[in-house]
Amino acid sequence: MEAQHQVNRKAARGWRFFKSVCGICVLLLLSLASWSAAYFFIRYLLNAFGSRPSDYVGQLFTQLVAFVTSMGIMGTIGVIFRDKRMEVFRPMIDAMKRIAKGDFTVSIPSDERVPGQFGELVESINHMAVELNQMEKMRQEFISNVSHEIQSPLTSIGGFARILQSDELSREERMHYLGIIEKESARLSKLSENLLKLTSLESDHHPFERRRYRLDKQLRSVILACEPQWNDKGIDMDVSLEDVSIEADEDLLSQVWVNLLHNSIKFTPAGGTIGVRLKRNGQQAVVFVTDTGIGIPENDVTHIFERFYKADRSRNRSTGGSGLGLAIVKRIVEMHTGSVAVQSVHGKGTTLTVRLPALPSAVAPK
Numbered sequence: 001m002e003a004q005h006q007v008n009r010k011a012a013r014g015w016r017f018f019k020s021v022c023g024i025c026v027l028l029l030l031s032l033a034s035w036s037a038a039y040f041f042i043r044y045l046l047n048a049f050g051s052r053p054s055d056y057v058g059q060l061f062t063q064l065v066a067f068v069t070s071m072g073i074m075g076t077i078g079v080i081f082r083d084k085r086m087e088v089f090r091p092m093i094d095a096m097k098r099i100a101k102g103d104f105t106v107s108i109p110s111d112e113r114v115p116g117q118f119g120e121l122v123e124s125i126n127h128m129a130v131e132l133n134q135m136e137k138m139r140q141e142f143i144s145n146v147s148h149e150i151q152s153p154l155t156s157i158g159g160f161a162r163i164l165q166s167d168e169l170s171r172e173e174r175m176h177y178l179g180i181i182e183k184e185s186a187r188l189s190k191l192s193e194n195l196l197k198l199t200s201l202e203s204d205h206h207p208f209e210r211r212r213y214r215l216d217k218q219l220r221s222v223i224l225a226c227e228p229q230w231n232d233k234g235i236d237m238d239v240s241l242e243d244v245s246i247e248a249d250e251d252l253l254s255q256v257w258v259n260l261l262h263n264s265i266k267f268t269p270a271g272g273t274i275g276v277r278l279k280r281n282g283q284q285a286v287v288f289v290t291d292t293g294i295g296i297p298e299n300d301v302t303h304i305f306e307r308f309y310k311a312d313r314s315r316n317r318s319t320g321g322s323g324l325g326l327a328i329v330k331r332i333v334e335m336h337t338g339s340v341a342v343q344s345v346h347g348k349g350t351t352l353t354v355r356l357p358a359l360p361s362a363v364a365p366k
Helices: 001-051 055-100 116-164 170-203 215-225 227-230 248-267 298-304 313-319 326-336
Strands: 211-214 236-241 244-247 272-283 286-289 339-347 349-357
Touching: 055 116, 116 170, 170 236, 170 326, 211 215, 215 227, 215 236, 215 248, 215 272, 215 286, 244 248, 244 349, 248 272, 248 286, 248 326, 248 349, 298 339, 326 339, 326 349
Parallel strands: 236 272
Antiparallel strands: 211 244, 272 286, 286 349, 339 349
């Protein structure tokens, strides 16, 4: 495809050069014709009036008439072809006006009459419209998702608040409803926190402080910090960590490991197993987080890093997820010039693999 584009660009440049040469030749012929016509016209007038001016005056009059004649001819040609040029550029002008008003569905049809360089302009306008249309769809989807995520807990809070106004509730019922309100409020707070964090990460102003540290020690600390969650479900932790050091923002990467572990704990049934492995692969540190949970349907695997995407909405709703955790993970890993991938078998489990640049052992901190 790129080779074809190069051939087309070379052909367009050749065509433009040919038209330029033809234009110069036409201009020269036009000047010659204008000067010749002016010369014979002046001679005719002088003979008609029987005047014999000096050669200087004759040449001066000839040049003046030739200039006026050339300008008149070129002006006439410009008027004739002006409407045709406007027919070529009118679709571009109309398309830009529609884009300025927010209509990104425009598409300018290709026209063989459009010169080469302006043909590239048409392609660029069409490409810009497609990209803007995709961004607009993403924006609308984002607003829809945020509205949905906010509306659900607000509906619950409002409904249970109305129930609490009843004097017939027992203390146990009242405490139960208050617990639900507290849980939904926490979900709203977490959603707001994650939205702000993701927005900050995608900007150019989020604090990013690299330092050298042992990745295996960080992973071990995060696993121990999550012990209450995996211990309550009776989950067996299978941990294997090689000594690997990296240069990264420790706080940001801590968020990555917390999000991955929390996801694995959420979707792994009681008595299941979660494996965390770290190994060096050349100049990379590779982290595997594997669980024996519910897995992800094949059609959903490619979408799990998208904002608000949930492979199992009902289960995510029960566990309080918002669909932003893995989007945050992906963004933080990319900020460290790393990559994150997923492998999953529905009903059997999931493995998330994070690859980060590793420091040579010789410069690793103790």
